[in-house]
Structures are given as structure tokens and as C-alpha cells.
């Protein structure tokens with residue numbers, strides 16, 4: 001039987017983390033690199049991605065960055081080819097990049113709707129389809145999709161496009177897991193609740209101090225643990241799903257929300 005240390009060792013594995021420059025993605029890139037994986041940080045924010053890769057390199061870990069807009073098919077091709085060229089394989093794919101702009105349906109244009117669907121859902125279909133071919137030829141791999149508690153239950157009005165994308169991503173996760181199990185490609189999802197990230201902080205930009213206190217109180221009141229989560233609390237679960245710790249799991253969604261969905 002392997003030791004805990006051996007099970008969590010990702011030495012020799014090549015990983016892609018989309019949206020890996022900030023927030024949850026950056027925390028996941030850190031944990032995977034620390035476990036020994038070579039990590040490609042794929043992000044639309046080129047400067048932040050490069051800084052993130054440098055921070056990992058300073059620790060002596062292997063990481064490179066690439067400017068990728070996951071809503072563009074050619075960028076996804078480039079992301080996968082670069083990983084294969086630079087690291088020799090693609091063993092772990094983390095589909096994390098996502099946007100959550102708030103707008104009611106009555107104010108939402110078709111462009112607004114499609115931007116969220118293309119970034120959060122179409123991108124996941126494309127990257128699974130293209131990566132799975134490589135993983136199949138290698139004899140297997142791990143795919144982790146960062147969904148949301150909104151993949152299960154809406155958290156607030158104004159996120160119809162987001163909830164459609166995340167419910168879709170969860171359905172896609174299950175069906176892809178079914179299709180690729182015989183190829184030894186394990187495909188699971190993590191559904192975060194409220195996590196402190198730059199994206200969440202940007203949501204309250206423009207709000208007064210009073211409004212922010214009101215919003216925070218209302219938000220914390222919904223969390224049984226009475227605190228917002230840290231990005232590393234998602235990254236630790238991603239490490240579990242990327243490692244042999246989760247060797248008999250596929251098509252599962254792990255909710256990491258401080259108990260929000262219990263209410």
C-alpha cells in the first residue's frame with residue numbers, strides 16, 4: 001500500500017490550470033506545483049499569469065504561463081499543444097477560468113448571455129474534448145471542473161446566465177465522466193460556495209461602506225460556518241482530486257461551501 005506522501009506526489013505529471021493567475025486558480029496552481037507537478041498557468045491576464053509562474057519558480061517548482069482566452073478555440077488548442085511540447089504530456093486539466101457578472105434577465109442582452117456561456121461552459125467542452133484525446137493515448141488522466149454551488153441551486157437573482165453555465169458544466173462533467181471512464185480519465189467537479197478572491201472583491205466595487213457592511217452581513221448570515229472561504233480550501237480539494245487519493249471517483253461534484261447548501 002502506498003503511503004499518504006506517495007499518493008499525493010504529482011512528480012512527473014503535467015497540469016494545466018485555466019484562470020490560474022488569480023483567486024481559486026492561482027491557489028490550485030500553487031498546491032499542484034508544490035506536489036511536484038509541472039504547471040501551465042493559462043490566463044487572459046498575461047502579466048498576472050507570468051507573475052504567478054515566477055512566484056512558483058522562486059520556490060523551486062516547475063511552472064510556465066501562457067496568455068489564453070478560454071472563449072477562443074484557437075487559444076485552447078495552443079494551451080494544450082504548449083503543455084505537451086514543454087512538459088511532454090497532459091496529465092491534469094483544471095477548468096477553473098470563469099466569470100460571474102451580475103445582471104437581471106430583463107437587462108441581459110444575447111451578447112451578455114453568450115459571453116458567460118462561452119467562457120464558463122463552451123470552453124470546458126472544448127478543453128475536455130481536446131485534452132481527452134491526449135490523455136487517452138497516454139493511458140489516462142484527471143480532469144477537474146470548478147463549478148459552483150450555483151450548479152445546484154441559485155444563490156441570487158442576476159446570475160441566470162452564470163447558473164445556466166454552471167448547471168451545464170455539472171451535466172457535462174457527469175456525461176464526460178461516463179464516456180471517458182474506460183479510457184481511465186477521471187472527471188470530477190468542485191462546487192465552491194463564497195470564496196474570497198479578486199473576482200468576488202470586484203463585485204462590491206462602487207458600493208458604499210454601509211452597503212458593503214449590509215451585503216457582508218447578509219452573505220455571512222447564509223453560511224453555517226459564519227465565514228467566507230479561502231481559495232486554498234478549494235485548492236486542497238483540487239489536490240485530492242488530482243492525486244491518487246481519489247482513485248475510485250469519477251463523475252462526482254464535491255461541494256465546498258461552509259455548509260451554505262444545508263439551509
Ligand SMILES: NC(=O)c1ccc[n+]([C@@H]2O[C@H](COP(=O)([O-])OP(=O)(O)OC[C@H]3O[C@@H](n4cnc5c(N)ncnc54)[C@H](O)[C@@H]3O)[C@@H](O)[C@H]2O)c1
Pocket residue numbers: 018019020021022023024025042043044045048068069070071096097098099100119146147148149191192193194195196197198199200
Ligand atoms: N470566488 C467564489 O466565491 C466562487 C464561488 C463559486 C464558484 N467560483 C468559480 O471559481 C472559478 C474561479 O473564480 P474566482 O473567484 O477565483 O475568480 P477571479 O475573477 O478571482 O479569477 C479568475 C481568473 O480567471 C481569469 N479569466 C477570466 N476570464 C478568462 C478567460 N476568458 N480566459 C482565461 N482566463 C480568464 C482571470 O483573469 C482571473 O485570473 C470560476 O469558475 C468561478 O465561477 C468562484
